[in-house]
Amino acid sequence: MDRHSFPLLSSFLLLMLAMKALRGHAETTEPNQRPYIVYMGEKPREFVGLPQLAHLELLQKAIGLSNEEASNRHIYSYTKSFHGFAAMLSDEEAKKLSGMEGLVSVFPSKKRQLHTTRSWNFMGFPLSVPRASFESDVIIGMIDTGIWPESKSFDDAGFGLPPSRWKGICQSNQNFTCNNKIIGARYYHLQGNIHEMDIPSPRDSEGHGTHTSSIAVGGLITNMSLAGIANGTARGGVPSARIAIYKVCWRYGCYDIDILAAFEDAIHDGVDIISISIGGYIRNYFEDAISIGSFHAMKNNILTTSSAGNSGPNNFSVGNYAPWLLTVAASTIDRKIITRTKLGNGEEFQGRAVNIYGLDGEMHPLILGENAPNISLGLEAIIDSRYCNEGTLDGELVKGKVILCYGVSDGSGPLRVGAIGAIMESYHANDYSSEFLLPVSVLESNNSIQLRNYANNTSNPMASIYKSEGVFDAAAPYVVSFSSRGPNPLTSNILKPDLTAPGVDILAAWSPLGNPKVPYNIISGTSVSCPHTAGVAAYIKSFNPTWSPAAIKSALITTAYVMSSTNNAEAELAYGAGHINPLAALNPGLIYDAQETDYIKMLCGEGYITPILRLVTGDLSTCGFANNETALDLNYPTFALQTQHGKSFSTSFRRTVTNVGVSNSTYYAIVNAPSNIKINVEPNVLSFEALLEKKSFSVKLEGDANETIISGVLIWSDGTHNVRSPIVVYIGQNPYEL
Numbered sequence: 001m002d003r004h005s006f007p008l009l010s011s012f013l014l015l016m017l018a019m020k021a022l023r024g025h026a027e028t029t030e031p032n033q034r035p036y037i038v039y040m041g042e043k044p045r046e047f048v049g050l051p052q053l054a055h056l057e058l059l060q061k062a063i064g065l066s067n068e069e070a071s072n073r074h075i076y077s078y079t080k081s082f083h084g085f086a087a088m089l090s091d092e093e094a095k096k097l098s099g100m101e102g103l104v105s106v107f108p109s110k111k112r113q114l115h116t117t118r119s120w121n122f123m124g125f126p127l128s129v130p131r132a133s134f135e136s137d138v139i140i141g142m143i144d145t146g147i148w149p150e151s152k153s154f155d156d157a158g159f160g161l162p163p164s165r166w167k168g169i170c171q172s173n174q175n176f177t178c179n180n181k182i183i184g185a186r187y188y189h190l191q192g193n194i195h196e197m198d199i200p201s202p203r204d205s206e207g208h209g210t211h212t213s214s215i216a217v218g219g220l221i222t223n224m225s226l227a228g229i230a231n232g233t234a235r236g237g238v239p240s241a242r243i244a245i246y247k248v249c250w251r252y253g254c255y256d257i258d259i260l261a262a263f264e265d266a267i268h269d270g271v272d273i274i275s276i277s278i279g280g281y282i283r284n285y286f287e288d289a290i291s292i293g294s295f296h297a298m299k300n301n302i303l304t305t306s307s308a309g310n311s312g313p314n315n316f317s318v319g320n321y322a323p324w325l326l327t328v329a330a331s332t333i334d335r336k337i338i339t340r341t342k343l344g345n346g347e348e349f350q351g352r353a354v355n356i357y358g359l360d361g362e363m364h365p366l367i368l369g370e371n372a373p374n375i376s377l378g379l380e381a382i383i384d385s386r387y388c389n390e391g392t393l394d395g396e397l398v399k400g401k402v403i404l405c406y407g408v409s410d411g412s413g414p415l416r417v418g419a420i421g422a423i424m425e426s427y428h429a430n431d432y433s434s435e436f437l438l439p440v441s442v443l444e445s446n447n448s449i450q451l452r453n454y455a456n457n458t459s460n461p462m463a464s465i466y467k468s469e470g471v472f473d474a475a476a477p478y479v480v481s482f483s484s485r486g487p488n489p490l491t492s493n494i495l496k497p498d499l500t501a502p503g504v505d506i507l508a509a510w511s512p513l514g515n516p517k518v519p520y521n522i523i524s525g526t527s528v529s530c531p532h533t534a535g536v537a538a539y540i541k542s543f544n545p546t547w548s549p550a551a552i553k554s555a556l557i558t559t560a561y562v563m564s565s566t567n568n569a570e571a572e573l574a575y576g577a578g579h580i581n582p583l584a585a586l587n588p589g590l591i592y593d594a595q596e597t598d599y600i601k602m603l604c605g606e607g608y609i610t611p612i613l614r615l616v617t618g619d620l621s622t623c624g625f626a627n628n629e630t631a632l633d634l635n636y637p638t639f640a641l642q643t644q645h646g647k648s649f650s651t652s653f654r655r656t657v658t659n660v661g662v663s664n665s666t667y668y669a670i671v672n673a674p675s676n677i678k679i680n681v682e683p684n685v686l687s688f689e690a691l692l693e694k695k696s697f698s699v700k701l702e703g704d705a706n707e708t709i710i711s712g713v714l715i716w717s718d719g720t721h722n723v724r725s726p727i728v729v730y731i732g733q734n735p736y737e738l
């Protein structure tokens with residue numbers, strides 16, 4: 001029976017709603033009110049009456065609002081792919097509302113940040129890889145800052161019409177148009193107004209969404225570079241695939257209300273893969289727009305790839321850790337962008353920065369920031385001038401010079417007072433290159449004494465900063481310092497991030513309205529590694545259109561290149577199973593599959609209760625003896641165990657693998673156990689006689705942990721396929737847990 005049957009309300013309310021629809025977005029109301037999301041789970045099989053009216057009635061009933069007030073507070077109703085609405089509420093009202101029957105959660109719509117090419121060759125995925133004809137039927141949904149549709153990377157020459165199942169639209173406001181490559185585009189700003197510099201259309205005025213889109217699906221653009229830097233062929237992972245744009249990020253940020261609306265549309269429109277390089281920290285899977293949206297995507301057979309976040313290297317900094325998400329860390333490729341600088345005494349330093357200007361060879365006077373304070377601005381300026389902060393420097397002293405700064409800033413301080421360049425000393429890992437407002441080279445702090453000595457004690461200190469260049473980096477790949485690290489802050493025994501992909505110094509398409517105003521730009525971030533993974537997931541899907549999201553995820557995880565902990569002491573907590581390996585993932589042999597019911601069992605074990613889970617699933621799911629599972633038993637392709645120092649443990653994991661390799665095959669368990677842990681796999685031989693046959697086994701870990709992180713591995717091998725799963729035992733108390 002349909003749970004949601006509400007009487008039709010008065011025609012007055014209908015009129016109010018219609019007027020609101022014309023007026024548009026949430027208005028500024030009482031200061032104690034803010035936008036809240038009311039999540040009601042799976043959508044009813046059919047709505048009786050208008051769902052919007054039911055939402056208004058709920059607002060009236062729960063907090064005693066008048067018709068008109070309720071309609072003023074209502075912002076948006078989610079009805080297509082799941083059920084819920086957004087409204088302006090005070091915290092007290094939200095609490096009252098959350099007591100009502102039929103709701104999963106009521107949570108404030110938070111603001112989130114973006115997780116701000118040679119990369120494909122680097123990951124062993126050259127131009128010549130086999131392609132499935134179905135590739136042109138695969139659609140990636142990109143939730144980001146929009147797209148610059150005129151970029152060469154999205155040229156649709158040679159593309160046929162979109163697949164007939166496509167239900168999306170092109171909100172072609174202003175001069176924005178779609179084509180047979182960009183087959184859908186929508187934009188959302190339900191929560192308040194946009195900045196005057198923002199374009200109210202799916203057009204990208206920032207650059208980020210154009211970058212991520214071209215990494216995933218961009219066509220082949222030869223001889224591309226940023227002002228000659230990082231030259232080569234720019235291309236996406238699946239150049240024949242289509243893309244649908246969901247613009248949710250604006251200059252003011254990206255809001256949950258809009259993100260959830262984008263998920264709802266992407267699911268309804270018929271995308272195959274969703275890529276979202278936006279994130280945040282959560283305490284409950286159903287009080288988070290990305291977890292909720294991606295859960296319903298999973299139910300609809302759509303894998304969501306997400307960025308792990310740029311809050312590393314602190315542990316527990318990973319975001320987007322729902323078990324149905326693929327969580328991607330960022331690592332280096334074998335080409336890094338460097339910027340050399342040279343002093344008047346001939347000494348040369350290799351620094352980081354993407355510097356398109358270049359003072360090539362020209363020497364300019366060099367001055368120390370602390371020797372150039374604007375004294376009239378007082379003591380604070382005198383102290384802070386060493387950081388070259390804006391409003392601390394003396395223009396007379398700095399103009400036309402290269403300035404040496406303590407720490408890294410965006411360069412607006414030196415630029416404002418007419419500096420010609422800046423040398424910055426980084427007191428953090430200096431393992432990626434950023435863009436600055438003027439010529440900059442960021443040097444490691446160990447060069448500081450030499451630099452300062454020269455700048456302060458030479459009669460005419462001089463320096464030059466060169467244009468950036470790409471150089472070979474033999475140490476690659478390693479996870480970059482900013483990439484967020486595990487352990488998983490919410491479900492301790494699920495390993496996150498899942499894997500790593502290129503996310504450092506990557507050239508891809510850009511918005512000419514962005515900063516800098518260039519058609520292709522070089523940026524770094526887990527924002528960048530996420531669409532690489534979406535591209536590979538689409539590639540796998542093009543060969544295996546029927547695979548579930550968990551199957552695609554498993555294929556990517558169990559075939560990842562093994563990474564070394566030499567450069568990343570946090571090991572799997574930094575890189576998960578390892579580095580994405582697109583070609584190997586085509587043929588994983590065995591997969592660890594999972595469906596909605598598997599995640600529900602795990603959620604039961606995590607303490608989520610039956611009435612809530614019934615709303616989420618839209619069926620009669622029940623937690624109980626048969627349906628309770630701990631996270632240890634979720635059919636995940638990796639194994640993680642949280643424990644305490646010196647405490648001995650004996651813990652079993654249960655798993656089931658599905659044969660997708662060769663019908664008659666026998667796999668043997670190969671285990672690599674660290675010396676202080678015993679790993680026992682039972683049974684340790686799995687024989688298959690048919691494709692899609694399933695076999696179960698258990699993995700028992702015994703020992704006591706004397707180190708922060710202990711890594712082992714289980715490989716199921718039939719001699720051809722090596723189905724590899726890391727086994728991680730770690731000591732760590734989540735600092736966010738009270």
Ligand SMILES: *[C@@H]1O[C@H](CO)[C@@H](O)[C@H](O)[C@H]1NC(C)=O
Binds near residue numbers: 150174176199513
């Ligand atoms: C479309 O409009 C934007 C501003 O709204 C402008 O910057 C851009 O150049 C226009 N593009 C084309 C192709 O006309």
Ligand SMILES: *[C@@H]1O[C@H](CO)[C@@H](O)[C@H](O)[C@H]1NC(C)=O
Binds near residue numbers: 223
């Ligand atoms: C590549 O681009 C550069 C700069 O735009 C140009 O000078 C050069 O002739 C191009 N090379 C080829 C082979 O097209």
Ligand SMILES: *[C@@H]1O[C@H](CO)[C@@H](O)[C@H](O)[C@H]1NC(C)=O
Binds near residue numbers: 231232233
């Ligand atoms: C990039 O440009 C340099 C200098 O023109 C050239 O030597 C190099 O071969 C180019 N690399 C690629 C990948 O095109």
Ligand SMILES: *[C@@H]1O[C@H](CO)[C@@H](O)[C@H](O)[C@H]1NC(C)=O
Binds near residue numbers: 374376377393417
């Ligand atoms: C110092 O700061 C004051 C106040 O902002 C400004 O008016 C003045 O021009 C500055 N002096 C120099 C030499 O930059």
Ligand SMILES: *[C@@H]1O[C@H](CO)[C@@H](O)[C@H](O)[C@H]1NC(C)=O
Binds near residue numbers: 444446447450
């Ligand atoms: C600073 O460290 C880098 C590598 O970490 C090294 O290449 C460089 O030579 C060092 N500089 C000095 C002055 O020791």
Ligand SMILES: *[C@@H]1O[C@H](CO)[C@@H](O)[C@H](O)[C@H]1NC(C)=O
Binds near residue numbers: 452453454456457
């Ligand atoms: C040279 O400069 C450094 C750093 O600015 C300073 O600590 C040192 O005392 C100076 N040495 C001489 C001999 O002036």
Ligand SMILES: *[C@@H]1O[C@H](CO)[C@@H](O)[C@H](O)[C@H]1NC(C)=O
Binds near residue numbers: 456
């Ligand atoms: C620069 O050198 C002078 C004289 O040697 C010294 O007094 C001063 O502290 C130095 N400045 C800095 C910033 O190190």
Ligand SMILES: *[C@@H]1O[C@H](CO)[C@@H](O)[C@H](O)[C@H]1NC(C)=O
Binds near residue numbers: 605623
């Ligand atoms: C299911 O798991 C929850 C949470 O761990 C627990 O409280 C409950 O007792 C379990 N129920 C059954 C039937 O095992």
Ligand SMILES: *[C@@H]1O[C@H](CO)[C@@H](O)[C@H](O)[C@H]1NC(C)=O
Binds near residue numbers: 663664689
């Ligand atoms: C698989 O093995 C079974 C029994 O070992 C045999 O009967 C069957 O013919 C084999 N099938 C194939 C495709 O080799």
Ligand SMILES: *[C@@H]1O[C@H](CO)[C@@H](O)[C@H](O)[C@H]1NC(C)=O
Binds near residue numbers: 675676706707
């Ligand atoms: C932990 O135990 C193992 C095996 O007993 C040993 O090899 C290792 O050195 C120990 N590590 C520490 C930090 O004590």
Ligand SMILES: *[C@@H]1O[C@H](CO)[C@@H](O)[C@H](O)[C@H]1NC(C)=O
Binds near residue numbers: 570730731732
């Ligand atoms: C997390 O970081 C803290 C502080 O740096 C450290 O003591 C702890 O061992 C780390 N835990 C893990 C699991 O890495």
